[in-house]
Structures are given as structure tokens and as C-alpha cells.
Amino acid sequence: MRTFIADLFGKSPFGPIVEHSKKVHECVELLWPLMETLVNEDFDQLKSLHSRMARLEYEADLIRHDIHGFITRRSFLPVDRADLIAYLEHQEKIADNAEDFSVILTLRKTIIHPNLQDPFFEYMNQVFQVSGTLLTAAVEFKNLAGAAFAGAEARAVLKLIEGLGEEEWKADKMSRKLSRMVFALEDSETILNILFYEKMILKLGDIANEAENAGDYLRVMIEKG
């Protein structure tokens, strides 16, 4: 049984996009407990958290592939297809970086210097804020599709994305400050520890960065159409 009308309708990607955002944000949420187990030197727990991270990242990837499956060249979307794919790519990289971070923690038993612990958590919290703002923007983006990308709702989402840039800038500033603190320890810490601190800082920075990039594509999709 086939009818023109039923064949006309494809699946809308906006619901699954929010699913993907949620999954990716779940990965970011896992960073905090990972860091805590590292500070507590509970390396067994660290391993299990790492495998959870790997699974979440894999699930996010599945959702993304699913979306790619139904936004083919045949489908006619209210946003640019290339922008949508680029947005998903950046969002996926958030999860990738979160997983990389958990890998760094499992490579060796890095002990976090007591002076660095609080600043590290603060910085991580800021990265978490950036990712959270992106998730909110993605949810609102779905509502915006309901309003056909017009008017008040569009302005609200654009404002949210502006805020995202500011949050990322703050995270950037914190990362520089933290790096300086790390290198100030060059006489009292092993060189390998310092190397690993720096690796962690960079990965966290990448997460915030990718969230901002993803937000940029959201903005382009809203404005361009």
C-alpha cells in the first residue's frame, strides 16, 4: 500500500539531534566523577568509568550515523544539509575529546598536585557550563523548528548561542591561568606529571572549543535557512 502523501514525508532530524546532544553531554558529565576518582586515586573505579565513557561515545556515534542515514541528498530540509552535518560533526568531537580525556587519565597513574585540584575542578566546571549551554540551545533549536525558524523563538536561541561564546571565552581564560600554575610547578613536579596536566588542560579546552563551533553552526542554520 503506497500513497504519494505517505511517501512524501521523511523523518525529521531535529528530534534525533537533541538525542545526540544529550548523549554527548552525558559524556561531558562523566568528566567530573573521572577527575574525582583520579584525585582519590581509585584506579579501579577510574577504569570502569572510562569504559562507561567509551560506551556513551559509541552510542552518540550510532545516533549520528542514524541521522546521516535519513538526511540524504533526497531529503528537502528547512536548514542547509551541509551545515547540519558540520554541526553534528563538531558535536561528535565533544564526545571524542571527552573520551580522549578519560584515556589520558588511564594511561598512567597521574597524581594531581594538591594546589592544582581546586583550579582543575573549577575549570572543568566552566567547560561543563559550555557544553550545557549547547545542549539547551539544541533543545531550543528543536522548538524553533516547530516555529519554522521565525521570530521571537529564533532571537531567544541566537541569544543563547551568543552566551555560549562568552562561556567559552571564560573557559579559555581559566585554561591559560591553570597552565601557568602548572608550569610554575616545574621545580617540584615530575616532568611527566606536568606533561599530563597540560594534556588534560588541552583536551578540556578542545571540548569547550568544539561546543562553540557547534553553536556557530546552529546560528548559521537559523540565520541562513
Next chain:
Amino acid sequence: MDFLIILFAAALGLYMAWNIGANDVANSMADAVGSRAISIRNAVIAAGICEFAGAVLVGAQVTETVRTGIVDPAVLATLPGITPHDAAVILVIGMTASLLSAAFWLNFSTCFGMPVSTTHSIVGAVAGFGLVAAGWQAVNWGKMGQIVSSWFISPVAGGIFSYIMFIYISKAILGSDKPARAAIRHMPFIAFILTALVLMATIYKGLTHVIKNIDWLSGSRAVWISLALALVAAVVVRFYARHKLQGRENDRIGAQLEAVEKVFVPLVIISSCSVAFAHGANDVANSVGPLAAIVNILKTGAIDAKVPVPLWILALGGTGIVLGLATYGYRVMMTVGTKITEITPSRGVAADIAATATVLACTRLSLPVSTTHTLVGAILGIGLARGLGGINKKIVYSIFGSWMFTVPAAAIMSGILYVIGKLLFFDMVSRIIGA
């Protein structure tokens, strides 16, 4: 004996109508069913009533086109080498062949999972028999040109109209700072357009063929009555919207949008019913147009084109459509309901109003168009206005493909059937009509 021929043709007409009811009606209700505004059962009942009403009230014009517009009996009778008597016999056999061919083609394509338009099948079939029976001059190419161009124009017009309609809805209501308040202000206007449209199409040329002695209900008076009733509908919608939305203008925008969509639910049900009404008005001709031609000839014994289409024939077509819907169409309706999940009531209303307006306008111009294709055009218009998540572009090509195939296929088949019918039954029919 002429009774037997009418019975045979009526059975064929009924079967064609059954096909229309089984395959096409579900599309008319797609927006209401797809946006979960109405249950499948209620959609079937509502569609049945509206299709029947459309067929009986407004079905005569397009039926007239299928009966005399494509192959004109009067022209046929004046062609060299054809006596008026021969022309009558040719028409009876040819129209029967057309019905058979269109029905065959529909069943054939349904078997292969190819959705095709009944309109294209019957127009192709009638033109095909005309060509084979009396050559190039037998077909009214001016009218054919109008019909074929209306197949291009109607989806495009539906698309443009729905685009404008949805841009209006999204700018004025969905995208406003306070959608709930904007909806109270703008929804009565939408209801006004919808009601005025359907009423005007129904009563503008009068309903005298249905109810005797209501000559007063036509022309400019009909326009005023339509506008007045549309105003009443607008006031009712205003009260309804206010009742549902008042005091919600300070909710979150997301929540307001949801509430506004809920208020669109009754409107999308009514607008989908209008599409079903327009569908009945335009598409009943596909089943009973040839039948009307046959009945006319057998009753008058000549080819008098001036007799109006009898009401019972339209009612028969309407009944066939309802039967098709009740016995098989509800299953198609379920398919439509499960496959269309992305449309919301506000989008449905915009697409439906555009499709209704386009199809009813074509009906008034006596042009047989495909309601489904018009609705597809209207839904694409919503997509262009950024209103829909994912639309399958490929369907546009398959629409063109469908009638590129359908018209020639139905024409060739009806030509062949006509030749066979002429060989076997020419003398019999000739005797029945009487010299």
C-alpha cells in the same frame, strides 16, 4: 436491453468510484490523520460524508467535462463518414472501454505498488478511444491542453498558496513574541478564509440541481451569504481560541506553541474535511463521467449535450467512493497515519486551505485535476517555508513519471478495448439505440 448496458456501465462506474475511495481518499485526510488530530475511524467517517457531499453538490461540472469536454459528441457527429447514429454507438462503446481501461490501469499499477492518479487515467483513456475511433479531430485539443496544463499549474498553485499561508501563520502567530495572544487575533481570519472558500465553491452557481426552488441561492447573493457565514465561523473560532489561550501569553514560548497547535486541531480537522469535499467534487467525475455520457445517449437515443448530469449518477459515484473507503480505504488511511508523523496542525491547515482552494477553483473551471498532486504541491510549499523537517524530494519526480506513463498507457489500453468492443458489440448497441 438498454437497461443492461446502463447496468454494466454503472457497475464499471461504481468500481472506478470504489477504486477512488480505496486509494485516494486517505490522502485528502492525511494532514488531520498525520497530525494526530483525529482517529482513523473518525477520519473515515468524516471523509465519507464530505466526499459524498462534494460529489453530489459540486460534482456536475467536472463530470460534464469528462462526458463531453474531451471527446465532444456534437463534433463527433459532424465528422465526415460518421452519422449521428454511428457517433452515438461509438460513444457508448468508447466510454465503456475508457472506464474498463482506467480501472485496469489503476489495478495494474496498484499491484506493482505504483501510486497513480485516477484523473490522469480517465482523461488519458477517453482521449485514447476518441483518437482510435475518429482520428485526431475527434479530441478537443483546446480542452485537453487546458486540462494538461492544469496538471502542472494545480500543484504549483497549491504550493505557492500554501507557502504564503504558512509564512503568514509562522510570522503572525508561531514566531511572534506571544504566540498565544497572536493566535487569538489571527486564527479567526484563517477560519474566515477556509469557510468562505468552501461555501462559495458550493453555492455560487446554486444548488438547484439538488434542491428545487432555491434559485435565490446563487450569484452575488450566494457570495454575501458565504461571507456572512464565514464571519460567523470566524467569531466562533475567536471565542474558542480565547477560551483555550487566554492567560497563557506569559508561559514559556515552547509551551505557548504547543497550546497554539492544540487550538489548530479543530481547524485542521475541518480543513482536511474540505479537502475531502473538494476531492469528491473533482474526482467523482473520473468514475461517473463516462457513465453520464452513456446514460445520456441511451435515454435520449441521440447525442444531445445539453442535458444536465442526473443527480442519481453523482450519488452513485459518491456511494462508490464511500464504499471504497469503508472496505479498503481505511487501511490506506492507517498507512498514511503511521507514515506521516512530522506534520503539525498549523502546517496541516495551511496545506489544506491551499489544496482546497486550488482544487475547488479547478472544479469551478470544469478542469479535472489530481487532488493528491495538488496536496503534495501544497505540502512542498510548507517545506519551502521551512515548516517541515524532512521531505522526500524524489516524490516530485515520481509524480511526473506517474502521469507521463499513465496518460499514454490508459489511452492505448482504451483504444485497444474500443476496437475489440466495436468488433463484438457494434451491431448490438446500434440496434439498442435504434435507428
